[in-house]
Structure formats: C-alpha cells, structure tokens
Amino acid sequence: MSARGASVIPPNIGDYMSALLGVFSLVLFFLMIEALVQTGVINRFIIPAPSEVIGSFWRVIREENVLGRFLLTASECLTAGVMLTVFGIAGGVLMHRFKLLQQACETWVAAMASAPIVLMYPLFLVIFGRSAWTIIMMGFIAALPPVILKTIEGISSTRKVLVNVGRSFNLTATQQFWKILFPAALPTIFVGLRLGLIFALINIVGVEFLINFGGLGQLINELAERYDLAGTYAAICFVILVSIVFFMALEKAERWLRPVE
C-alpha cells in the first residue's frame, strides 16, 4: 500500500487537540466534583472538594516535612536500586555462565516474578524490625526477578554473528564476555533495571504505608489515620506526582543511555 498518508488534518494540530482534550477532560472532571461537593450531593467527609485538597497541599508540604520524607523514600529506592543492580546482574550473569544452573533455576525465578512477594512483609518485619531495612529488602527482593531474567535474556540473545566475530579473533571466554556479550546485552539489561526499579518503588511506598514507617508511604497512612481527608488526598496526589516524575526521568535516562533502537 502507498506510504503516503491521507490525513485531512495536518499532523501537528491533531496532536495538540488531543492533548488539549485530555487536559480539558481532567479539569472538567475536577470542576464537576467540586460542584457536586459544594452543593452537598457528594458527602464532603467522603470526598473532599478538590479546592480543599489543593489548599492543603502547601500545609502538608510545610507541616509534614514532605521534602525530608521524599528524600527518605528516595534513599530507600536508591539503596534497593544499587543492590538490585549488583545482585540482579550478577545473578543473571552467573546463571548464564552456568547453563545447568540456568536450566534448573530460571523457571523458579520466573515463578517468583508472579508471586506476591510483598505479602511476606510481616516476615521481614520480624527479621529486620520496624526499620528502613525492612522496606529496602522488600523492594529489593520483589524487584529481583525481572532484573535477573532480563539479564539472562540480554546475554543469551546476542546475535550469533557477533559471537562468531569474537571467536574469529580468538578471544578468551572472559574477553568474549566483557567485550562482546555484556555490551550487546546492555539495552535489555537496562529494560530489566527499569522494570526492577519500578517494582521496587511500588513495593517500597506500599510497605511504608503498610508498616507505617518511612517516608511518603507512611505520610499517607498517618494522615488517613488522623482522618485528615484533604491531607490524605493531597499526600496521595503528591506520591502520584513523584512516581510520574520518577518514571519519566527513568525513560529519559534510558533513551540517553541506549543509543539508536
């Protein structure tokens, strides 16, 4: 079929219009809620007025030391992230190196990826106490499987021709690995790291909420227990914002680190 498009609207305006629609719908949605709460149709003790929520943003930031909490959550993520990188990639490399190990354990790791690891948090509480380490370890363990699996996948799927190039230069196994297999696998490994970091973040904030300790997750829990409804919604918005920014930053980093697709 012809590659020429038959668009009636020039591409640029179409994109703007749809983005506008998205934003407009959101705004309209919140205005509707506002109206319904103000007129009493919606109980303001169940859903606070959006204006109230926005109003409490600043209060929450000031009073609850949001910056400090954010840094705490971020540092937990960072620690888990470093552990993930080291152990996840090492684990994947080991499993690739020892084929027998891979054959034996890969399905186990894949099964762990679908298991609700985060539900072991009471166990981790007992082992590590009510501390940041419980949170970090939970994030780390829950996020480990995708990193390992993607590392194995990346190394295994190096194009055969590249491997043959290495062999034609008589590279030793170690050289082969560091000069060819590993660099070729990096894009896929990064995909695994990104997945892992996302899992880690989700689990970290989740566990903070559940054990009522830590940074942003704990903030939500606390505000909810105090029945500060507007504050709870504000804190949730804040966490969503942080997760969005984090996610976007990861995408940018990935695009920067991975040259051409």
Next chain:
Amino acid sequence: MTQDPAATLRIGPVGLLRVAIMLVLLTVWELLAHSGWLYRDVVPSLLAISRALLDLLSGRDYYFHLGVTAAEILAALGIGGFCGMIVGIALGANPFLSNAFESLLYYLGPTPKIIFFPIMIMWFGVGPESKVALGTLSCFFPVALSVAAGMRGIDRVLIRVGNSFRANSWQMVTKIYLPAMRHPIINGVRLGLGVALIGTLLAETKLSNKGIGFLIINAYSTFDMPRMYANLIVLFVLAIGANALVGRFGGLHTIKRL
C-alpha cells in the same frame, strides 16, 4: 554425583541439581532453626512448619477464608478486567483518544494502589467491598494498557477484511478484534491477576477480619510464625499456580501463530 542412580531413576542433571539445591536450602534452614542465632521462631523448624501446614489445610476455617479472598480477587478481575478491556479497545481503536488519555493511564499505572485504600474504606466500608475496589483499581491499568497496545498491533489487513464483508461493530469486536488480540489480552489478564491478587491481599492485611491476608497478619500478631509460614507457602503455591493456569489457558487458544 554418581551416574547410576540418575540413570535408573531417569532424572536428568537438571532435575538432580534442583533436588540438590532444595536439599541444601532446607538443610541450611533447619540448621538456622536449631542454632538459636536468630530470635526465637523467626526460623521455625521444618517440622513445626509442616505441622502448621497440616493443621491449616485440614481445618475448615482455611477454606472459608480462601473462598473469601478468591471471590474478592475474581470480582476485582472481573470488574477491573472488563472495564480495562472496554477502555483499552476504545483507546486502541482511536488514535485521537489515545493521544489524549493513554499517557494518563501509562503514568498512573506504576503507582502503588495500596495508598488508595483509606479512600476505598471511606467509600465502601471495611468489608470485602473495599478490597474488591482496590483490586479492581489495581488490575484496571495493566489490562487497559495491554489491550490498547494489542488493538494497535492487530494486522490492519484483518480489519479491512471485516470491513469489506460489511461486519457491524459488534461483529468486528467479537469476531475480529478480540480473537486477533488474544495474546496481549491473556498477558494483560495475567498481569492484572497478579496485581489484583497483591492489591486485594494487602488490603486484607491492613484492615479485615476475613481472607488470606487477614490470616497472615493474624498469625504475625500472635507471633505464631509456623502458621504464618504455612499460610505464605500455600498462598505462593496458589498464586504461582493460578498464573501458570492463565498462561496455559492462553496458549491452548492458538495453534501455531502465523
């Protein structure tokens, strides 16, 4: 490792390695349990755990709680999955809508939904409804995103075939869109099942008096560690099994993809 036992038992080297690893882990566990290094009962003996497992599975209570949780998860998957599919189809079919709204789903997706639980309690009370609500919220996103991507991945010519035979919208959806998307749909459902499971169970651990999550946190609060381990073991086996089942079910649907 001797060759003969392997040959006579017909376990390959892979199987042997797995057995060996399991044995090593279990031995280390048992040693830790008896060593007294860790605080009492953090690592209970295998015997204690086995006994607790037996108690758990032979009592009638467990199955009641299992039923509650299973019902919650199925309801969450049903509602969330259905809504996700509708939204996914709408977004996938219409690039304009997709540009407007899909990034919203994409960025909201990775947020931990458990943080919405206090709101769910406000709206739905402390009973199973709030757990179902949280599970629904959790699994909506992966299903919607998978289905939207699946819609866009449908071979265009198949749509033209449907149009050339003048299929109406309902026929297009049931006879062309859905079957053509069976792989992304199954994958979306697997993902959705996973997160619905987590969401529902975590909600149960937070505030509930029924369900598997409740049993786990209950065991924890009475420091009955063997019972907690038993619960976790059964839960993991069931979760992994359910995931494998959905995957297998999806696989059976296709005979050799083109």
Next chain:
Amino acid sequence: MSITSPTSANDAILVADDIGVRFETNEGPVIAVDDVSFKVRPGEFLSVIGPSGCGKSTLFNVIGGLLSHHQGVVTVAGETISGPHKSIGMVFQEESTFPWRTVVDNVAFPLELIGMPKAKRIEKARHFIKMVGLDGFENRYPGELSGGMRQRVSLARTLASEPKILLMDEPFAALDEQTRLLLGDKVLQIQQELKQTTLLITHNITEAVQMSDRILVMTYRPGKVKRIVDIDLARPRTSEIVTSEPFGRYVAKIWADLREEASRGMKDEESQALHHQGPSS
C-alpha cells in the same frame, strides 16, 4: 469467443465514472488517480495494470468502497457505491486469513456474518474449499498451510459470499512465479465455471494477459487510463498459453506502454530521493 467493445452502459455491471483521488501529504496535495473511467461487463475478466505508484491499489480501495473520499462515481448494477457493497467481494494482497480460525471457519466467515445457520454455512464453505482445491484441509489452521494455500483460502472466503464482482488486488504478488501460474489456472477455471465478473489489479503482465478479456493500462501518477487492450485469445486458457506467439505479442505491446510509465516512475522517485537528502520515509 472474442469480446467486442461494450455497446451501451446497460450492458455493464460495474461502471466507474471519472474517478479521482487526492491525498494531503506533508509535501502537499498528491493526485493519486485522475479521471479514470471504464465499464465492466457481466462475466468479464478485466485486469488493471500499471507501474508502482500508478494508484491502482487506490483504485482498488475506491471500487471496494473502503475509500470514500474521492471524486466521481462507481455504480454496481445501477447502485452507487458509498461503502463496502454486498455485490463486491475483495481479495487483498497481504496475508488475510484469520490465524485463529480453521480453514472451514475462515471460508464460512461471510456466511456467519449474515446469520446463516451453522450446518448450511459449513456445507457451503466446503463447496468453495473444494473449488479452490483444498479439500481435506478444512480443519487445519492457516499457520499449517503454505502461502499459496492461504491465498486460496482467502479466495474461497470471498467466493463464499457469492459476490457479483470479484475484486482482487495483486493476490499472488507474494508467491513465486510457478505457483502463481498454476494458481492463475485455478482462478481462471473457477471464473469460467462461475461466470464470475472479475476485476484484477496487478503489476504482472504475464498474469494479466493470461487471465483477462481486457486489460486497462494505467499511467504513472497521477494515474489515468492510458490504453484499454482487448485480449483476443481463445478460451478456455491454461498456463501453457504463456509460451504461444500471440501471447508474446500482447505482452510486448503492453510492456511497451508500461515501460514508458515505469521509467517515468523511476526517474520521479530518484529525483525525490535526491531532494530529501537522506533516507526517505
């Protein structure tokens, strides 16, 4: 049995009148098809041939009713086409069998859409499966068949809807020459048996001359009708005819026209690539 030129519009089952199609692209408006008019008589086999870029696939979409944004009018048995019409059956160039349905379920698809009861539609589907020579394969999946067999399934599926006009867009383009010739035989056989009015879009001269009563040669973009050639070869025809002298003469004649258009096309594409200074999208 030679075919003479149509004497009046009443004889024609398909009339294309002054078809024009214009596309808006990033480089400005492009006229794909301009002032194309022709008539097709019942039972006739008409091929439309032209170089790449002559708009023949666009024409295919217009007649099939999949492209409504056009100038001019297409009528089938007096009715104007404004969308896919029940009298027109389309066979696409690409792989178009449903991979999740067996062969018989694929072929029965159009009958399923109109609500025919299961037993009846299976029976009908089997009839057409046999017609394309695939009996025995009813319960296989397309994934288990070769490319040529899959195209036969697509053909059977379209035939099952019993259209007045069969409209095909380069259905054998992806197949090798030998398979193509043999399948061409099959299509001819079926067309003679059903007295099926057929409109074939192709770029393959041999194929066109082998199968057609008339050939419409198109120019390069903007696609206009360059010439209509009557093919006066005896029917029934088989693939053996491709080595005969009259056949060769027709091919040479058409190639002379096509070559001019194809060269224009090549030069045009080269100059476009030159001006874009980089890989063209």
